[in-house]
Amino acid sequence: MLQFNRWQIGAILTLVALGLYFATPNFFAPGKTPPGFTDTRITLGLDLQGGSYLLLEVDTDQVLQDRIESLQADVRRTLRTADGGRIAFGRLGLAENRLTVPITNESDYDRALKELRALSRPLGGLGGLGGAGRDYSVKASDGQTVQIELTEEAQKFYADSAVSDSIEVIRRRIDSMGTTEPSIQRQGINRLVVQVPGDSDSEGLKSVINRTGRLSFHMVDQTADPNAPVPPRRLRLPLVEQPGAELTIFETADVTGDMVTDASASPNSDGGGFQVNFAFDSRGSRRFREVTTENVGRSFAIVLDNEIISAPRIISPITGGSGRITGDFPPAEAAELAVLIRSGALPAELTTIEQRTVGADLGADSVRAGTIALIIGFLAVVVYIVLTYGRFGIYADIALIANVLLIAGALSLLGATLTLPGIAGIVLTIGMAVDANVLIFERIREEIQSGKTPVAAVEAGYNHAKSAIFDANLTTLIAAAIMFYLGAGPVRGFAVTLGIGVITSVFTAFVVTRVLAGRYVLGQRPKTLTL
Amino acid sequence: MGLRIIPSQTNIAFTKLRNVAAAISLAAMIGSIAAFFVLGLNFGIDFRGGVTVEVGPAEGQTFTDSDLTIVREAVGGLGLGDVRVQNIGGVAGAPDGIVTFIEQQPLPENPAGGETLTEDERTRAAELQQSAVAAQVQDVLRTTLGEGISFRRVDVVGPTVSGELVQAGVAALVVAIGMMLVYIWFRFEWQFSLGAILALVHDVVLTIGIFSITQLEFTLSIIAALLTIVGYSMNDTVVVFDRIRENLRKFKKKPLAEVIDLSINQTLARTLMTSITTLLALVSLFVFGGEVLRGFSFALIWGVLIGTYSSIFIASPVLLRTGVKRDWSKEGSASSEASAKGHLAP
Numbered sequence: 114m115l116q117f118n119r120w121q122i123g124a125i126l127t128l129v130a131l132g133l134y135f136a137t138p139n140f141f142a143p144g145k146t147p148p149g150f151t152d153t154r155i156t157l158g159l160d161l162q163g164g165s166y167l168l169l170e171v172d173t174d175q176v177l178q179d180r181i182e183s184l185q186a187d188v189r190r191t192l193r194t195a196d197g198g199r200i201a202f203g204r205l206g207l208a209e210n211r212l213t214v215p216i217t218n219e220s221d222y223d224r225a226l227k228e229l230r231a232l233s234r235p236l237g238g239l240g241g242l243g244g245a246g247r248d249y250s251v252k253a254s255d256g257q258t259v260q261i262e263l264t265e266e267a268q269k270f271y272a273d274s275a276v277s278d279s280i281e282v283i284r285r286r287i288d289s290m291g292t293t294e295p296s297i298q299r300q301g302i303n304r305l306v307v308q309v310p311g312d313s314d315s316e317g318l319k320s321v322i323n324r325t326g327r328l329s330f331h332m333v334d335q336t337a338d339p340n341a342p343v344p345p346r347r348l349r350l351p352l353v354e355q356p357g358a359e360l361t362i363f364e365t366a367d368v369t370g371d372m373v374t375d376a377s378a379s380p381n382s383d384g385g386g387f388q389v390n391f392a393f394d395s396r397g398s399r400r401f402r403e404v405t406t407e408n409v410g411r412s413f414a415i416v417l418d419n420e421i422i423s424a425p426r427i428i429s430p431i432t433g434g435s436g437r438i439t440g441d442f443p444p445a446e447a448a449e450l451a452v453l454i455r456s457g458a459l460p461a462e463l464t465t466i467e468q469r470t471v472g473a474d475l476g477a478d479s480v481r482a483g484t485i486a487l488i489i490g491f492l493a494v495v496v497y498i499v500l501t502y503g504r505f506g507i508y509a510d511i512a513l514i515a516n517v518l519l520i521a522g523a524l525s526l527l528g529a530t531l532t533l534p535g536i537a538g539i540v541l542t543i544g545m546a547v548d549a550n551v552l553i554f555e556r557i558r559e560e561i562q563s564g565k566t567p568v569a570a571v572e573a574g575y576n577h578a579k580s581a582i583f584d585a586n587l588t589t590l591i592a593a594a595i596m597f598y599l600g601a602g603p604v605r606g607f608a609v610t611l612g613i614g615v616i617t618s619v620f621t622a623f624v625v626t627r628v629l630a631g632r633y634v635l636g637q638r639p640k641t642l643t644l
Numbered sequence: 645m646g647l648r649i650i651p652s653q654t655n656i657a658f659t660k661l662r663n664v665a666a667a668i669s670l671a672a673m674i675g676s677i678a679a680f681f682v683l684g685l686n687f688g689i690d691f692r693g694g695v696t697v698e699v700g701p702a703e704g705q706t707f708t709d710s711d712l713t714i715v716r717e718a719v720g721g722l723g724l725g726d727v728r729v730q731n732i733g734g735v736a737g738a739p740d741g742i743v744t745f746i747e748q749q750p751l752p753e754n755p756a757g758g759e760t761l762t763e764d765e766r767t768r769a770a771e772l773q774q775s776a777v778a779a780q781v782q783d784v785l786r787t788t789l790g791e792g793i794s795f796r797r798v799d800v801v802g803p804t805v806s807g808e809l810v811q812a813g814v815a816a817l818v819v820a821i822g823m824m825l826v827y828i829w830f831r832f833e834w835q836f837s838l839g840a841i842l843a844l845v846h847d848v849v850l851t852i853g854i855f856s857i858t859q860l861e862f863t864l865s866i867i868a869a870l871l872t873i874v875g876y877s878m879n880d881t882v883v884v885f886d887r888i889r890e891n892l893r894k895f896k897k898k899p900l901a902e903v904i905d906l907s908i909n910q911t912l913a914r915t916l917m918t919s920i921t922t923l924l925a926l927v928s929l930f931v932f933g934g935e936v937l938r939g940f941s942f943a944l945i946w947g948v949l950i951g952t953y954s955s956i957f958i959a960s961p962v963l964l965r966t967g968v969k970r971d972w973s974k975e976g977s978a979s980s981e982a983s984a985k986g987h988l989a990p
Contacts, residue, residue, distance in 0.1 A: 160936075316779055464771045466805050468775070469797075482937075493925070540925045544924060545922050548879070600868065600871075607865070
């Protein structure tokens with residue numbers, strides 16, 4: 114089929130024009146897109162614009178372990194205050210996701226089972242998530258011990274919320290650092306990908322992300338002997354202000370970080386350095402007022418991530434619902450502390466398992482080098498094709514240009530991220546894109562040699578090359594799909610452009626050059642074809 | 645007539661060369677495998693884990709050779725195991741940048757008599773250690789080269805991720821070759837499938853061989869290059885196979901060797917043409933694409949060269965050794981009779 118009606122030709126031209134239309138905004142600065150154009154653009158990958166990529170692992174095992182550990186207290190209380198009298202029990206056995214409760218008297222067993230079963234609750238609160246299952250399964254075993262296990266659903270649920278809560282906390286932290294457009298995505302079960310473009314300070318970023326940020330206020334136990342072993346229900350923590358010094362504090366926190374509504378850094382109002390100001394919610398204000406009223410003259414400790422950052426003496430009751438931490442901080446550290454306090458604590462520990470940071474100048478160098486390689490590769494191919502196939506070579510080159518426009522348009526429309534390997538994919542595609550045309554042209558030459566007229570030869574060339582083109586390009590497409598699904602980072606960027614390039618190149622070879630070749634042989638009826 | 649690399653009509657007896665080609669390829673493959681086991685691949689931190697820090701000089705300044713020595717001594721003095729410090733780019737005496745590689749920090753040993761750590765805890769400790777090393781090296785670079793230096797690239801890959809990347813890379817290659825095998829089997833016949841896969845394995849082995857011999861860094865993007873080579877080599881092979889199938893239908897009585905030779909010759913112009921245009925683009929990428937893409941484009945150039953060779957000399961001659969189904973027509977025998985006499989089917 115060499116004849117195309119005007120509708121078909123119109124559709125082809127429209128498609129190529131759309132490629133140009135969607136690709137155009139890339140040539141203008143963001144926000145400066147000329148009127149009439151949609152703001153579709155290719156996002157440059159971090160390797161091209163500079164930035165930091167962090168892969169973090171959320172320690173969900175610890176979250177589950179914390180759950181089971183906190184269950185111990187509930188179990189003890191339940192058994193002590195059981196209906197019909199206290200139930201005697203032995204030492205609780207703590208294993209992974211499981212608590213073993215030995216019941217001393219066999220006669221209490223059924224009662225214990227009943228009481229402990231009442232501990233199990235629906236996940237996500239009552240009426241929260243219907244059908245999500247229960248948090249614990251309480252099982253009888255051998256008439257002497259009761260097994261309490263986190264259910265499969267609960268393990269999934271708690272791990273899941275630890276990860277999504279972490280995302281929220283990290284987002285708040287990065288946002289309050291004033292960084293532009295961070296992207297935080299979940300990957301797999303317990304991983305997060307944090308991508309922050311721009312010439313960011315990766316170490317600063319990491320220190321803000323990785324700190325748990327658990328803030329609490331405890332009274333200092335001034336009666337404790339610093340050299341004696343730590344008394345029960347007390348903690349001995351290092352004091353940041355004086356390296357080497359330690360203070361003994363009460364284990365129970367009077368006020369916790371979740372009662373803080375705001376925090377900010379400002380120059381110290383009496384003394385050097387910076388201070389961190391914070392405000393409590395109503396519950397926190399009340400607790401803070403009570404504690405400071407009862408303990409005038411004693412010290413309380415402000416604890417962040419198991420370190421005492423400050424232990425001021427209470428001079429007078431603090432009733433205003435706000436306070437400050439003075440510790441002669443450098444401005445940057447005060448600001449970082451404020452960010453940590455404001456954004457809340459991470460629900461679980463995070464470990465950075467992969468980090469890649471590219472400076473903005475290396476990114477710019479890569480863009481320049483990639484573009485030069487693209488242009489020179491393109492020109493070399495274009496010239497070579499014309500030298501080889503003459504008039505038909507020009508057709509192939511027009512198809513190649515249409516191809517590049519379509520790739521650029523598709524990438525812009527998808528909002529795809531262009532990486533350096535992605536540019537390599539485009540360069541490679543340019544080299545390979547002409548393959549479909551080469552197959553067709555070589556076939557046409559053979560058909561001419563076998564004595565066909567130009568029109569018949571062109572027609573037969575397209576028809577006979579079809580299956581080879583189809584098979585050949587499908588193999589490349591398979592390779593691209595595998596790279597996309599199994600590959601990491603740079604490999605995926607390459608797979609996307611290679612895959613799109615294969616599809617557009619088949620289209621342009623089959624349709625664009627066929628229209629041009631068809632118009633030529635049918636319109637001018639050449640006696641012989643030179644190619 | 646335009647520019648021609650080869651005459652329009654060739655009549656080369658490729659199948660006669662099959663034993664020579666097989667011998668050469670076999671020797672090259674054995675050499676590659678030997679190189680892989682003796683020299684090994686120079687795995688980048690993607691697969692081995694570790695820290696890479698690349699720095700450029702401060703605005704308006706240049707590095708000198710003595711900077712390299714100073715950095716080497718300073719970083720070497722940290723006691724971080726295997727450390728490599730290299731110049732990158734630029735000219736001799738005034739490099740564009742300095743790259744420091746630090747190997748993967750070992751998992752901490754369990755202290756004798758102390759609390760035993762689980763595998764998870766040890767891995768976690770190693771991850772933290774790795775991050776600490778990156779910070780330490782950056783500090784050392786700042787103190788030795790001045791505060792103004794620009795950190796162009798900092799990569800930290802911990803033991804968890806490097807292990808996964810190795811697995812994913814190998815899995816991707818195996819899946820790719822497996823899918824090609826199934827695809828060809830489905831579209832052609834098992835003999836074709838066998839030939840294609842032998843050619844692919846040949847290409848992958850020789851690429852790993854050249855990377856072992858040259859000791860070029862083997863990174864994640866080389867896996868992408870290998871997959872592309874698999875796709876490209878397959879592409880070339882399929883075009884020849886497609887023509888063989890067509891000619892088998894056309895010339896039912898022609899000896900198989902002649903059909904294969906005819907098909908390879910008929911597609912030779914296309915094979916070379918496509919290889920040349922692809923190489924033009926790749927050489928441009930190799931020369932102008934910058935340091936980061938050099939290994940990648942080298943792998944692809946090599947892959948296109950051997951991929952072209954293998955589809956001509958390895959994939960198709962396999963058919964001759966296994967034999968193929970000769971009767972492709974499922975339609976009536978009348979039409980096959982006609983084409984058996986060598987008439988060109990329209």
